[in-house]
Amino acid sequence: MPTYQQPKTTNTQNISKNKCPCTKANNCPTNGIIENIFCSKYSNYLKAISYFNDVAPKIYSNVSFTNFKTTSSILEKALNKIIHYVDNKLWQKGSGLILYGGYGTGKTRLGYTILKEIATMGGIIGVIDVLHDFETFEQANESLKAALKSQVILIDDLGAKTYNWINDKIRLITDEANRNQKSLIISTNMNPKELISSLELRTASRLTELIPQQAIIYLGEEDFRIHKRQEKEKEWN
The missing domain is CATH 3.40.50.300 (P-loop containing nucleotide triphosphate hydrolases)
Known part of the structure; x- marks a missing residue:
């Protein structure tokens, strides 16, 4: 089941862009950074959370x-x-x-x-x-x-x-x-x-x-x- 706790930062050298370990972006262990590039999946996740916060109390x-x-x-x-x-x-x-x-x-x-x-x-x-x-x-x-x-x-x-x-x-x-x-x-x-x-x-x-x-x-x-x-x-x- 999903969680929205802040992910922990880990060594990005062990993660390839082609082998992203996350099934959901909120579980990203590198805060969206993979090989010094910001992951588009994680970027879309942040946008979605921002939009949700706009419509939710x-x-x-x-x-x-x-x-x-x-x-x-x-x-x-x-x-x-x-x-x-x-x-x-x-x-x-x-x-x-x-x-x-x-x-x-x-x-x-x-x-x-x-x-x-x-x-x-x-x-x-x-x-x-x-x-x-x-x-x-x-x-x-x-x-x-x-x-x-x-x-x-x-x-x-x-x-x-x-x-x-x-x-x-x-x-x-x-x-x-x-x-x-x-x-x-x-x-x-x-x-x-x-x-x-x-x-x-x-x-x-x-x-x-x-x-x-x-x-x-x-x-x-x-x-x-x-x-x-x-x-x-x-x-x-």
């Missing part, structure tokens, strides 16, 4: 699959499915995901982790944060324009707001994904039945086509934020 800048804590069998199963989705590049085939569960179960964190992985694999990513990007109709239009340029779009907190015009925006996104084989990653507190019933019939039908049953992933109900608070409380003892 700072709190998610260091997310990875390896530092996501699976405290239950539900989360472990969910994480394995997500890694399968990313590593097998199902996102390139227009297949999407729904991540659902209770508050604080890691839906948004995993959504951004998926985007980070895809970005480093060359995918073009975009985000619609329903809570923040859909404050006004005009703000939603601007966010929509940016997101629709992407190959993979994260719709975070779908269902958190219920303005009448939001359904129209979600319909535009699903139609675009359907026509151009783009992938949607949706995080929501709603269970699948509630989510489908909250959408227009056309949008619900599109999502049924874009997201297979195996890609509807439950993350449980355990709130990680409670554990974080308990960790901070220990600092006061």
